[in-house]
Amino acid sequence: MIVELGHFCLILALFVASIQATVPLIGASRRHLGWMATGRSCAIAGFLLIGSAMAALMHAYVVSDFSVVNVLQNSHTDKPLLYKISGVWGNHEGSMLLWVFMLSLCAAAVALFSTNLPPALQARVLAVQGMIGVGFLLFILFTSNPFLRTDAPPANGQGLNPVLQDPGLAFHPPFLYLGYVGFSVAFAFAVAALIEGKVDAAWARWVRPWTLASWCALTIGIAMGSWWAYYTLGWGGWWFWDPVENASFMPWLVGTALIHSSIVVEKRDTLKTWTILLAIVTFSLSLVGTFLVRSGVLTSVHAFATDPARGMFILILLMVAIGGSLTLYAFRAPKLQGGGLFAPLSREGSLVLNNLLLSCGCATVFLGTLYPLFLDAMNGPKLSVGFPFFNRTFVPLMVPMIVAVGIGPMLAWKRGDLRGALQRLWVASLFAVVVALGLLYVAYGSHVLAVLGIAVAAWLAGAVVTEWAERVGLFRMSLGDSIKRAINLPRAAYGMSAAHFGLAVFVAGVSASAFSQEAIEVLKAGGSMKLAGYDIVLQNVDRVPGPNYTADRATIRISSGDALVATLYPERRFFPLQQQTTGETAIRTNGIADLYLALGDADTAGNWTVRAYWKPLVPWIWIGAVIMAFGGMVSLSDRRWRVGAAARSRRAVATAPAE
Amino acid sequence: MVCRRHGILAGFSVFLLALSVFAVEPAERLPDPALEARARVISAELRCLVCQNEAIDDSHADLAHDIRVLVRERLTAGDTDTQAMQAIVRRYGDFVLLRPPVKPSTWLLWFGPIALLAVGLIGTLAWLRRRPAVAAQPLSDVELAALDRLLKDDS
Amino acid sequence: MRRLVALLPVGFFLILAGYFAWSLRPGYDPHELPSAMIDQDAPAFDLAALTGDGRVAREALKGQPTVVNFFASWCVPCRVEHPLLMRLAAQGKIRLYGIAYKDKPEDSNRFLAQLGDPFKAVGIDRDGRVGLDFGVYGVPETYVLDAAGHIRKRFVGPLNEAAVNKELLPMLRQLGGS
Numbered sequence: 005m006i007v008e009l010g011h012f013c014l015i016l017a018l019f020v021a022s023i024q025a026t027v028p029l030i031g032a033s034r035r036h037l038g039w040m041a042t043g044r045s046c047a048i049a050g051f052l053l054i055g056s057a058m059a060a061l062m063h064a065y066v067v068s069d070f071s072v073v074n075v076l077q078n079s080h081t082d083k084p085l086l087y088k089i090s091g092v093w094g095n096h097e098g099s100m101l102l103w104v105f106m107l108s109l110c111a112a113a114v115a116l117f118s119t120n121l122p123p124a125l126q127a128r129v130l131a132v133q134g135m136i137g138v139g140f141l142l143f144i145l146f147t148s149n150p151f152l153r154t155d156a157p158p159a160n161g162q163g164l165n166p167v168l169q170d171p172g173l174a175f176h177p178p179f180l181y182l183g184y185v186g187f188s189v190a191f192a193f194a195v196a197a198l199i200e201g202k203v204d205a206a207w208a209r210w211v212r213p214w215t216l217a218s219w220c221a222l223t224i225g226i227a228m229g230s231w232w233a234y235y236t237l238g239w240g241g242w243w244f245w246d247p248v249e250n251a252s253f254m255p256w257l258v259g260t261a262l263i264h265s266s267i268v269v270e271k272r273d274t275l276k277t278w279t280i281l282l283a284i285v286t287f288s289l290s291l292v293g294t295f296l297v298r299s300g301v302l303t304s305v306h307a308f309a310t311d312p313a314r315g316m317f318i319l320i321l322l323m324v325a326i327g328g329s330l331t332l333y334a335f336r337a338p339k340l341q342g343g344g345l346f347a348p349l350s351r352e353g354s355l356v357l358n359n360l361l362l363s364c365g366c367a368t369v370f371l372g373t374l375y376p377l378f379l380d381a382m383n384g385p386k387l388s389v390g391f392p393f394f395n396r397t398f399v400p401l402m403v404p405m406i407v408a409v410g411i412g413p414m415l416a417w418k419r420g421d422l423r424g425a426l427q428r429l430w431v432a433s434l435f436a437v438v439v440a441l442g443l444l445y446v447a448y449g450s451h452v453l454a455v456l457g458i459a460v461a462a463w464l465a466g467a468v469v470t471e472w473a474e475r476v477g478l479f480r481m482s483l484g485d486s487i488k489r490a491i492n493l494p495r496a497a498y499g500m501s502a503a504h505f506g507l508a509v510f511v512a513g514v515s516a517s518a519f520s521q522e523a524i525e526v527l528k529a530g531g532s533m534k535l536a537g538y539d540i541v542l543q544n545v546d547r548v549p550g551p552n553y554t555a556d557r558a559t560i561r562i563s564s565g566d567a568l569v570a571t572l573y574p575e576r577r578f579f580p581l582q583q584q585t586t587g588e589t590a591i592r593t594n595g596i597a598d599l600y601l602a603l604g605d606a607d608t609a610g611n612w613t614v615r616a617y618w619k620p621l622v623p624w625i626w627i628g629a630v631i632m633a634f635g636g637m638v639s640l641s642d643r644r645w646r647v648g649a650a651a652r653s654r655r656a657v658a659t660a661p662a663e
Numbered sequence: 664m665v666c667r668r669h670g671i672l673a674g675f676s677v678f679l680l681a682l683s684v685f686a687v688e689p690a691e692r693l694p695d696p697a698l699e700a701r702a703r704v705i706s707a708e709l710r711c712l713v714c715q716n717e718a719i720d721d722s723h724a725d726l727a728h729d730i731r732v733l734v735r736e737r738l739t740a741g742d743t744d745t746q747a748m749q750a751i752v753r754r755y756g757d758f759v760l761l762r763p764p765v766k767p768s769t770w771l772l773w774f775g776p777i778a779l780l781a782v783g784l785i786g787t788l789a790w791l792r793r794r795p796a797v798a799a800q801p802l803s804d805v806e807l808a809a810l811d812r813l814l815k816d817d818s
Numbered sequence: 819m820r821r822l823v824a825l826l827p828v829g830f831f832l833i834l835a836g837y838f839a840w841s842l843r844p845g846y847d848p849h850e851l852p853s854a855m856i857d858q859d860a861p862a863f864d865l866a867a868l869t870g871d872g873r874v875a876r877e878a879l880k881g882q883p884t885v886v887n888f889f890a891s892w893c894v895p896c897r898v899e900h901p902l903l904m905r906l907a908a909q910g911k912i913r914l915y916g917i918a919y920k921d922k923p924e925d926s927n928r929f930l931a932q933l934g935d936p937f938k939a940v941g942i943d944r945d946g947r948v949g950l951d952f953g954v955y956g957v958p959e960t961y962v963l964d965a966a967g968h969i970r971k972r973f974v975g976p977l978n979e980a981a982v983n984k985e986l987l988p989m990l991r992q993l994g995g996s
Contacts, residue, residue: 390761
């Protein structure tokens with residue numbers, strides 16, 4: 005019964021979304037306040053309806069209602085509760101429901117928190133979101149309905165893939181989808197602005213919080229997925245340039261460019277057509293990613309069970325959404341008024357460079373992901389594009405960008421003094437050189453690229469600190485004055501510094517993987533091996549039962565000299581229902597380096613293969629990502645967003661002088 | 664063990680193989696560390712054909728194991744790195760290479776992004792030079808006062 | 819000029835959508851991997867036969883178009899395609915040889931005893947090395963060799979009626995087989 009109610013709510017949501025997609029739009033062009041206001045009520049109603057549908061499906065999973073096909077295919081009574089709940093979105097139909105749920109959440113948020121938007125703009129934004137909602141609800145109801153019932157429910161379900169039964173992976177999709185779908189708000193703002201024919205600093209101010217919030221969510225979502233891969237897969241790999249990973253990375257790259265580009269629109273009233281295009285492209289990449297994952301045209305470990313019919317439906321959605329918005333852009337963008345000029349060497353110039361490099365980086369990932377498909381479609385040879393390609397093409401593009409991140413904030417708007425900025429960065433440069441020399445000494449001249457990477461990261465960290473020090477006048481005025489300045493700095497400035505600093509930490513973590521060491525041995529109980537100055541002893545292996553698996557758990561002691569450093573318990577788990585074996589690694593981290601242990605197979609004599617890795621700076625990859633997201637959230641909390649552009653423009657009007 | 668399955672199970676079982684466990688077995692490693700290092704470098708460029716986008720070193724699939732062994736055999740027999748890789752490519756085609764070869768059919772892939780960057784830079788510079796910079800006129804007193812007020816508000 | 823530049827994104831997207839639509843066409847399997855050895859000599863091999871004392875070698879296959887099927891007792895789709903192979907062999911339409919890939923001889927024998935033996939001879943490829951030489955990446959796979967011993971086609975996965983009628987038999991006819 006609850007399931008049917010959920011189904012009904014979804015159908016109702018489709019009708020509500022249809023109203024949301026049309027009435028406010030007409031109201032905006034006719035200046036009819038009542039019709040424009042329906043956008044808000046529809047958005048909130050849609051959120052409540054889809055939320056109820058989501059709750060209904062979740063309920064079916066929690067009580068293990070196997071008459072629902074979706075639950076039957078993806079759940080089992082033995083599954084722990086957490087994974088029953090996360091199993092809701094661990095399959096195609098459920099994840100699509102999560103998608104529209106996030107969409108309705110964003111629409112409701114716009115309806116509730118953007119009261120200071122001009123009504124016409126808000127109406128158009130909500131209408132565009134309604135259109136997207138209609139498209140996806142149709143898709144769900146016609147091709148991917150999670151509420152379908154079966155006449156002959158079996159006693160138990162087919163279970164969830166054991167690899168997905170993990171807390172990290174349980175929460176990775178919600179964050180990811182919040183990021184993907186959140187960019188639909190920026191998209192809606194862009195389309196609304198094109199319809200209105202006006203883009204100004206106020207628009208950029210309104211868009212920025214939504215873009216920032218989506219970006220933070222996407223950063224966390226990607227970082228979670230990567231971290232999960234790291235501790236699950238057993239050899240410490242954390243990124244594979246897999247098509248689905250790339251599909252999440254591309255919107256992130258362009259989303260970052262969008263955030264920076266909108267800053268230029270806001271401060272200097274220029275780069276408007278470019279920013280609008282970026283806003284459209286970011287969400288378009290999310291949509292293309294959805295297509296790639298669910299249509300079967302690309303092969304990936306992440307891909308859901310695929311179906312060309314679904315693929316065709318999504319492709320039509322893409323044609324309408326992306327084709328439509330880009331056509332609108334082609335006709336309306338040239339009419340947008342251009343803005344201020346700036347010298348190439350200026351803060352705007354460095355932001356343009358940032359945008360160019362990020363966009364080319366995105367183009368690299370795009371080409372690398374889709375090229376095999378293109379060639380195949382033209383009856384060309386079958387190709388693979390993997391790590392070696394991206395190392396040679398993507399990384400060289402990012403290095404100048406990281407350098408620009410350090411120099412850019414030190415340049416003034418309109419016309420900057422590059423030489424002056426570089427001179428003021430002497431401390432950062434010195435720091436980088438010292439770090440490089442130190443590492444070279446340790447590494448004896450090998451791993452030169454890794455050393456370069458860490459040196460660049462060190463330089464960026466120094467540059468961020470230098471920029472902050474300049475802003476607060478450190479060493480130029482008294483300490484008390486500096487502290488006062490530091491406290492009064494707007495939060496957005498701290499957000500920027502934190503995000504850029506997080507990038508430096510991340511780059512250092514990535515570069516240091518060249519320095520990792522490994523030891524792989526077949527050990528019997530009591531056997532030991534050495535790694536990076538540690539002694540690793542396999543004490544014994546016990547058989548331990550779990551809720552839906554049996555595990556072989558090894559007890560491994562790690563010591564340095566005489567001191568015991570840690571006792572770790574890597575496992576091999578066997579899931580009888582799916583007849584699969586997975587590994588559970590054991591990691592000991594001190595925030596600076598990871599000791600990573602994985603248990604391999606046993607041989608016939610009862611000896612076990614033990615794999616141990618020492619990975620310096622690897623935790624910084626995820627710590628860096630978290631700092632970046634934290635910086636974004638600090639920026640978001642800046643009071644100026646909440647004061648709103650309307651208040652500012654009122655004040656500006658009051659002070660405008662009579663000519 | 665690799666079986667051909669279609670549809671849902673294809674992605675499913677491949678997914679498992681890729682994740683079921685790990686990399687080079689102790690028994691596979693060559694006694695000569697220089698040869699083993701070369702084998703590792705070559706392996707990083709070879710795709711595990713029954714997993715997605717993973718190198719053979721990162722997969723526990725039987726086929727990955729077989730190819731790892733073949734690479735090491737060729738190296739021990741005296742092949743150069745290129746010859747050893749060619750032995751695999753001869754059997755499985757360019758698809759097994761994780762780094763696509765640079766041929767006319769892949770020029771767009773390899774040089775596209777850098778060409779795009781060049782176009783973008785040139786376009787930006789052209790756009791920046793479209794109008795001569797207007798000489799700034801001095802501000803009136805009223806404008807100066809408004810400027811003062813704004814500066815105190817803003818940061 | 820601005821208008822022209824503004825049309826680039828939508829133009830690019832239309833091309834992209836065209837590719838996507840083309841790749842969704844029915845009958846196209848993105849997972850399919852064509853053999854890298856088409857039109858080349860089949861790799862040399864000389865394996866012990868499953869039954870009897872003889873050998874199964876590439877030289878013996880020359881002279882007439884031949885079909886070589888890689889199978890294993892532990893492979894489920896092989897069981898699915900086996901009745902089709904039996905029927906083809908019984909009708910005398912193909913000259914079929916088998917290679918038992920990574921299988922214990924007793925298991926292969928039991929497989930054939932259960933489901934029937936359509937093969938003229940079966941070679942034992944215990945460690946899969948011959949499979950590796952052919953470029954096999956899973957079982958079942960079926961290769962068509964011409965009279966000179968060149969590989970002309972590879973079928974990946976279990977054979978089905980459609981593939982046999984539309985591709986295998988016509989190709990054999992074209993090569994001059996029975």
